[in-house]
Amino acid sequence: MFSKTCEYGIKAMIFVAQKSKEGSRVGIKDIAKGTDAPEHFVAKIMQELGRKKLVHSVKGPNGGFYMDQFDLKTSLADIVKALDGNSIYSDCVLGLKTCNEKKPCPVHDQYRDIKKNLIKMIEENTIGDFNTKLDSGKFFLVN
Amino acid sequence: MFSKTCEYGIKAMIFVAQKSKEGSRVGIKDIAKGTDAPEHFVAKIMQELGRKKLVHSVKGPNGGFYMDQFDLKTSLADIVKALDGNSIYSDCVLGLKTCNEKKPCPVHDQYRDIKKNLIKMIEENTIGDFNTKLDSGKFFLVN
DNA sequence: AAATAAAAAGATATAAAACTCTTTATATAT
């Protein structure tokens, strides 16, 4: 479904969002621990997301990653697109180079709705949305 | 979504099913061409599917792969499970080791229905189902 | 100014997936 890169990226973003709300910045080590991800790998991912302005960072003591109000509006789709590209939007389930209504693969019709819901899911959920939900202890980033 | 192995496997099975209907057997070369897949790779995949009895083969001249009436009842899920294992059933979208109703990841709820539909899709479609549809020229295995 | 804590950057390593090639075994036709 998503690449590891993307899985780690989404979890990291949710994690950072929550810490940011409390005004603090989070270092890579805390992110890695808090999301059960390999430290250096998640560092690269955050670097990339920083470059693409989906998250901010400051260097030096008391530095780390953080998000402002605007960043909280980032959707899961934005993260997915930044890390995995557009394949989830464009790729055929059976790998046909072109697969569309006019020249569909055998499962094109059956997959259409699933794909639509998948895209809807990642587009309608913003990082900020998770903030409120996470507090309630209703879900987890590690286990 | 699916691995390349699985994509090729599904297309190959649909292809063989159609040829079998006409009573003939199909060689690896034809399968590879008919599904736009690398010959040796798809050979390995068919080997594996043969070992798992999802398809039959005979060696020698006029040999090749074929399916009997029973084989046509194979669902896409059977193929997926044979080639990709159960990950589609068990894996968490965000990669949590355990992710369930009691200890869900942040998108567990939103993904529940999508997953259900995905599984429904692969379980309800059998290889035989495609046979009739394919004849009408309504869909394609290559393009 | 110096020390330090942190991210940024880049180089490297490892593992898994995808793909290819070669050889062997087998069944069938002639």
Add this chain to the structure above:
DNA sequence: ATATATAAAGAGTTTTATATCTTTTTATTT
């Protein structure tokens, strides 16, 4: 029986994804 077409098997290669390590740069604190 022999030749041949084919699948089976296995070894090997390439590519891509994942992960790690090392160095550099920067900002902050003291």
